[in-house]
Amino acid sequence: MNTARAWAWVAHLRTGGTTPWQEFAPGDPDSAASSADALLPGAIQLEVVRRLNLAADPAGTADPRHRALVDRVLAASAPGRGQPDLPLVGVLDDTRFGPPPADPAALPDDELLRMTVGVLAELALDLDPGPEPEQRSPLPVPWRRKWAVVGDPLIADRTRSDLVAAGRRPGLRSPVALVVADDLAAMLADTWTWRVRHRVTPSWAWWVGHWARRDQLPPRVDLAAVAARWAGRVGRERVHVLVGGELPASLLGTAVDLRADPLSADAGELLRRVNEVLRVLVRPERHQRLLDRVVVPLLAGERGTLPGVPEAQQEWVRRRADRLVGELSRAGYPVHGELASLRPRNGCGPTAAGATGALDVALRALLATRTIEEAR
Amino acid sequence: MSPRRVLLHVGTPKTGTSYLQDVLFRNRDLLAGKGILYPADRFDGQFLAALDLMRLPWGGLETEAVGAWDAMAAKVRAFDGTSIISHEILATASRTQIRRALESVGHPGTEVHVVLSVRDLVRQIPAEWQENVKHRRTLRYDRFLSEIRDPERATRLATWFWGVQEVPDILDRWGGELDPSRVHVVTVPRPGAPSTLLWERFAETFGLTGLPLDLEAERSNPSMGVPETALVRRINRAVNKDVEPAHYRPLVRELLAHNTLSRRTGSPRLSLPPDARAWAEDLAREWVAELRARGYDVVGDLDELLPEPSDAPYVDPDRPNPRQVNQAALDAIKALLVEGARQRETEEQLREELHQAHLALERAYLRPTYRAREKLVRSAEERGWGRRLLGVYRRARGRSSRAA
Numbered sequence: 001m002n003t004a005r006a007w008a009w010v011a012h013l014r015t016g017g018t019t020p021w022q023e024f025a026p027g028d029p030d031s032a033a034s035s036a037d038a039l040l041p042g043a044i045q046l047e048v049v050r051r052l053n054l055a056a057d058p059a060g061t062a063d064p065r066h067r068a069l070v071d072r073v074l075a076a077s078a079p080g081r082g083q084p085d086l087p088l089v090g091v092l093d094d095t096r097f098g099p100p101p102a103d104p105a106a107l108p109d110d111e112l113l114r115m116t117v118g119v120l121a122e123l124a125l126d127l128d129p130g131p132e133p134e135q136r137s138p139l140p141v142p143w144r145r146k147w148a149v150v151g152d153p154l155i156a157d158r159t160r161s162d163l164v165a166a167g168r169r170p171g172l173r174s175p176v177a178l179v180v181a182d183d184l185a186a187m188l189a190d191t192w193t194w195r196v197r198h199r200v201t202p203s204w205a206w207w208v209g210h211w212a213r214r215d216q217l218p219p220r221v222d223l224a225a226v227a228a229r230w231a232g233r234v235g236r237e238r239v240h241v242l243v244g245g246e247l248p249a250s251l252l253g254t255a256v257d258l259r260a261d262p263l264s265a266d267a268g269e270l271l272r273r274v275n276e277v278l279r280v281l282v283r284p285e286r287h288q289r290l291l292d293r294v295v296v297p298l299l300a301g302e303r304g305t306l307p308g309v310p311e312a313q314q315e316w317v318r319r320r321a322d323r324l325v326g327e328l329s330r331a332g333y334p335v336h337g338e339l340a341s342l343r344p345r346n347g348c349g350p351t352a353a354g355a356t357g358a359l360d361v362a363l364r365a366l367l368a369t370r371t372i373e374e375a376r
Numbered sequence: 377m378s379p380r381r382v383l384l385h386v387g388t389p390k391t392g393t394s395y396l397q398d399v400l401f402r403n404r405d406l407l408a409g410k411g412i413l414y415p416a417d418r419f420d421g422q423f424l425a426a427l428d429l430m431r432l433p434w435g436g437l438e439t440e441a442v443g444a445w446d447a448m449a450a451k452v453r454a455f456d457g458t459s460i461i462s463h464e465i466l467a468t469a470s471r472t473q474i475r476r477a478l479e480s481v482g483h484p485g486t487e488v489h490v491v492l493s494v495r496d497l498v499r500q501i502p503a504e505w506q507e508n509v510k511h512r513r514t515l516r517y518d519r520f521l522s523e524i525r526d527p528e529r530a531t532r533l534a535t536w537f538w539g540v541q542e543v544p545d546i547l548d549r550w551g552g553e554l555d556p557s558r559v560h561v562v563t564v565p566r567p568g569a570p571s572t573l574l575w576e577r578f579a580e581t582f583g584l585t586g587l588p589l590d591l592e593a594e595r596s597n598p599s600m601g602v603p604e605t606a607l608v609r610r611i612n613r614a615v616n617k618d619v620e621p622a623h624y625r626p627l628v629r630e631l632l633a634h635n636t637l638s639r640r641t642g643s644p645r646l647s648l649p650p651d652a653r654a655w656a657e658d659l660a661r662e663w664v665a666e667l668r669a670r671g672y673d674v675v676g677d678l679d680e681l682l683p684e685p686s687d688a689p690y691v692d693p694d695r696p697n698p699r700q701v702n703q704a705a706l707d708a709i710k711a712l713l714v715e716g717a718r719q720r721e722t723e724e725q726l727r728e729e730l731h732q733a734h735l736a737l738e739r740a741y742l743r744p745t746y747r748a749r750e751k752l753v754r755s756a757e758e759r760g761w762g763r764r765l766l767g768v769y770r771r772a773r774g775r776s777s778r779a780a
Contacts, residue, residue: 075472077430077431077473078470079431097545099529100527118431279433279439280427280428280438282442
């Protein structure tokens with residue numbers, strides 16, 4: 001009877017139900033069919049489905065694509081280390097071996113996230129658009145200035161694409177280097193976010209601690225070193241430090257807002273965990289393509305709070321920001337904006353991201369995969 | 377044509393698995409000639425396949441595991457004869473992963489057997505703690521015991537421990553879809569048994585008896601005593617933040633633990649405190665009764681899972697004898713100094729080779745024609761049109777000159 005109730009709950013969840021297991025009372029517990037060799041899904045899988053149904057638009061749960069997504073979760077195993085497939089409490093309680101049965105509603109979010117991330121990574125493989133045909137770079141316009149944008153990697157990426165979109169591809173005239181900057185805490189968050197978009201797996205807290213222990217800045221945002229390197233190539237007067245605001249039109253003939261495409265701390269944490277799974281599933285080239293063209297677009301709306309520097313490293317960030325301001329001031333580069341803005345504003349912000357926030361993002365991303373499939 | 381058969385050896389750790397896998401790998405050509413496939417191109421090939429099957433990160437090694445299970449399973453399906461797959465971390469696979477693994481090697485059309493080698497818990501528990509310590513963990517022994525004895529098994533450590541050690545559950549998962557006669561339990565002999573007995577049991581189970589195999593082991597997973605394990609745990613606490621896993625593995629795990637400290641055989645051995653021992657003995661009795669009832673093929677004797685009485689006093693690795701730890705530390709320092717000296721000599725030798733290479737390059741660079749050509753190519757490669765021109769030139773030349 002208990003097994004029949006469990007299968008009835010599975011059927012309830014497969015049709016968009018959201019009732020927790022402990023509250024579930026089937027109308028006719030014997031009505032739920034299960035084939036003889038079917039494995040009863042584990043508590044983690046079932047709770048992820050319930051959370052998916054809760055996060056979905058109720059009208060959408062009747063959609064066959066939602067049903068397909070649910071079935072995918074029910075048949076999945078969580079990747080990596082953590083709880084095994086846990087039996088549902090109240091079904092086979094006389095089992096003497098194996099992990100103890102679990103109430104799905106009491107499972108930690110971290111375990112639900114692990115399962116969700118595994119399914120998301122597997123779905124990303126299915127949604128892989130394949131390699132893009134190689135594009136020839138257009139001929140440079142000889143009378144335009146050659147340029148390089150370096151510094152905060154998220155702002156630099158965005159600025160480069162904005163310049164190209166505005167028709168300002170690098171030309172052949174003598175080059176300028178644009179060192180784009182923000183306050184140091186934000187630059188660190190941007191650099192970590194940029195790196196998780198490029199397949200790395202260290203957590204934000206570990207990563208910041210790692211640089212603080214070495215008393216070094218990550219190379220991309222060690223702006224004094226970056227600017228000095230470019231000064232050696234193009235001359236000190238052609239290295240422009242841009243702090244916030246916009247790229248003035250006087251430099252390249254068009255004004256461009258200096259802004260990043262950040263992800264929230266929760267989305268960054270999710271991406272990091274997806275990387276952990278994709279590293280086992282695919283080779284680096286395909287991994288990067290899946291991030292660029294499937295996973296990051298699924299997170300396009302996730303623009304919440306950036307990861308904040310943990311308390312243990314806040315003093316280090318303030319000290320390194322002071323040092324950076326001093327080094328750039330003394331070097332005498334043309335500066336646009338205030339160097340003082342490199343000092344962290346309003347403290348260093350809250351420390352980021354737990355499993356709960358990342359799980360919410362992961363559930364939204366899973367639901368969004370339905371529309372990608374629809375768009376094809 | 378010989379019947380197609382697959383033997384899946386899925387655990388447990390610390391039961392001679394490294395030795396077995398080493399023998400199988402080194403003799404794989406000979407075995408292939410006898411109709412036995414051990415599908416692995418490198419000694420850890422099947423470990424990588426297991427990581428792939430279970431989507432398991434392993435200190436960066438997982439990036440080498442992409443597609444490894446499917447590639448191995450394809451070789452198994454294509455082989456007419458007996459295939460052997462062996463890795464102890466397979467013990468933790470979930471039912472879904474197991475179903476995928478069985479289907480990928482041909483189940484139910486192919487005759488699939490599951491093999492589990494098992495050893496008594498009183499030896500397995502301290503061995504697992506030591507294995508944790510050799511993987512950078514800093515957990516005290518009493519904490520380890522308390523986590524694995526918690527019925528909730530809430531921590532990752534407890535989950536992993538029972539995943540690879542709870543024999544009835546592992547066999548439930550792996551053998552659930554097989555006839556009990558195709559599930560083989562190989563017991564590890566008690567201490568003091570002939571040293572070849574375990575191998576004889578493996579050979580019988582895997583059909584290797586009488587084959588002229590080279591049984592000289594190159595790889596094994598030797599054990600350390602109480603002061604040595606306590607020392608490595610303290611080393612972990614001191615260096616974990618500063619020594620990357622890629623350096624930890626050769627320097628601490630291999631050089632110190634395996635090649636130095638495990639050779640100190642006179643120190644007290646790890647064991648269980650009396651209350652934990654009583655608990656483990658109760659559990660072992662329950663397991664043995666269960667396994668007998670299930671009717672699996674037993675190679676050895678299930679009674680070997682029941683620990684023998686011991687009169688050796690318990691030595692607590694959380695409070696080791698400082699003098700013994702100091703002696704172990706001296707051996708460790710000596711090994712590191714010898715290794716440091718060896719690396720300095722290698723560095724000096726490489727420095728000299730590099731110096732000679734620089735001199736040779738400088739002589740080549742001094743030729744004026746080379747310098748002119750280099751300047752031209754460098755200048756062209758900075759420009760799009762220049763790169764295209766160079767591409768045309770290289771194609772016309774018929775081969776790439778990039779390497780020149």
